[in-house]
Structures are given as structure tokens and as C-alpha cells.
Amino acid sequence: MKVLQWLTICVLLVPLSLRAAGPSLPLESANNDLQDLDSLKRGAELFADKCLACHSIKYMRYNRIAADLGWSNEEVVEVMSYGQDRAVDDVMTRMPEGVAMNVFGTKMPDLSLMARLKGTDYIYSFLRGYEYDPETESWDNRLLKGTVMPHVLESMERHSTEESYAQAARDISNFLEYAGEPAKLQRWDLGWKVMLFLLLLIIVTYLLKKEYWRDIKH
Numbered sequence: 001m002k003v004l005q006w007l008t009i010c011v012l013l014v015p016l017s018l019r020a021a022g023p024s025l026p027l028e029s030a031n032n033d034l035q036d037l038d039s040l041k042r043g044a045e046l047f048a049d050k051c052l053a054c055h056s057i058k059y060m061r062y063n064r065i066a067a068d069l070g071w072s073n074e075e076v077v078e079v080m081s082y083g084q085d086r087a088v089d090d091v092m093t094r095m096p097e098g099v100a101m102n103v104f105g106t107k108m109p110d111l112s113l114m115a116r117l118k119g120t121d122y123i124y125s126f127l128r129g130y131e132y133d134p135e136t137e138s139w140d141n142r143l144l145k146g147t148v149m150p151h152v153l154e155s156m157e158r159h160s161t162e163e164s165y166a167q168a169a170r171d172i173s174n175f176l177e178y179a180g181e182p183a184k185l186q187r188w189d190l191g192w193k194v195m196l197f198l199l200l201l202i203i204v205t206y207l208l209k210k211e212y213w214r215d216i217k218h
């Protein structure tokens, strides 16, 4: 009976694990590094420049970004909102919802949790997934066929080297991964401290053991 129950559970879990495997379209690896603050800063700047016109990251505030990335409150507001917001404000697009609906026929997805929802590699590949179709004379995206999002990095792609274009997409993806889970930065920090503490503890314990056993003949 037990075996049968286990078998049933396994069979029921198979479709779940298949679904977890996600879309079958091949994704490029973003190879981003959350510890690279320069990359995160460049990503924040590019996000503000190229994405914020349409997308919010409503769960982030400017002053949180400043504290995490090493900017002052004045700097973050200057760099990201061109001095139009306050540091305590959420990072909101200025595009009214009605306009998005009229122009694009859809609500603008908020990008706060996009990296968690679809993965950092997905964002990287999506940004790099635009292909020009000479027949329709328009851009389409291999990961989201028929998407209404324009190829916003088109001129950047045209005017920069393959390497620097890939780096820009990587920086933006890196920033959006950070935005999806800002605590990840601190967790890393804490991780190192815990490891160091454990190492010191092992050394101290070892020395103590030596000290205790020194006079005991064994």
C-alpha cells in the first residue's frame, strides 16, 4: 500500500516538474553578477533612460536603490528621474494607464517582479531577441511573437559593438534581478560574515581543545 501511495505521488508530480521546466525556447545566459555594483548602477541608469518611460518598478523606492547601490539620495534622483521625483518616491512610470491602453492595447507590465517571474536570462534574451522581418518591414521578438513592445534598444544595437550591446542588456537584466529581490544583496553580505564567523569559531575551538588536552597524557 505504501509503495502504491508513493507511486501515485510521483506520477502526480511529473506534470508539475515538466511545467517548472518553463518555455522550450532556448534562452541565452545573462551571466550577470549581482555583486557588481558598477553593473547595477549602469543598469539602473539604462533602465531609467530606456524603460521607465513605459514601465514602473513600483515596489522600489529611489532611496532604497541609493542605499543599496552606493548613491546619495540626490544622486539617484538626478540619475534616474532627472530631478523630477523625490528620493522617497516609488519608481513609477509617467505614462498614464489610459495612454498605454490606447497606444499599445495593453496595460504596461510592472517590472518589479519580472525577473522572478520569468528569470533574468529571459529578460536578457528578450532584450536581445528582436529580429527584423523584411517582409512586414517591422521588428518582432523571437521570445514573444507579435509583441507590441517596440525594439527600444534598436539605435543602441546599431551604434555599439556586439560586446558593449550585450553588456548593456546584461546590466539592465542585472538591475531587474536586483529589483526583484533587493534583499539578495544583503544576503550575500551576511553569507560571507557567517562563513568568516564559523571559520574563526573552528580555529578558536581547535585552540581550546589543544589547551584542554595539553596536560593530559593519552
Ligand code: HEC
Residues within 6 Å of the ligand: 047, 050, 051, 052, 053, 054, 055, 104, 106, 108, 109, 111, 114, 123, 126, 127, 144, 146, 147, 148, 149, 150, 152, 153, 172
Ligand atoms: C514604448 C514603451 C516601452 C518601453 C520604452 C519598454 N517597454 Fe517593455 N513592454 C512594453 C509593452 C507594451 C509590453 C507588453 C508587450 C506585449 O504584451 O506584447 C512590454 C513588455 C515587457 C516585458 C515582458 C515580456 C513578456 O514576456 O511578457 C519585459 C521583460 C519588458 N517589457 C522589458 C523592458 C525593458 C527592460 C525595457 C527597457 C530596456 C522596456 N521593456 C522598455 C512597452 C515598452
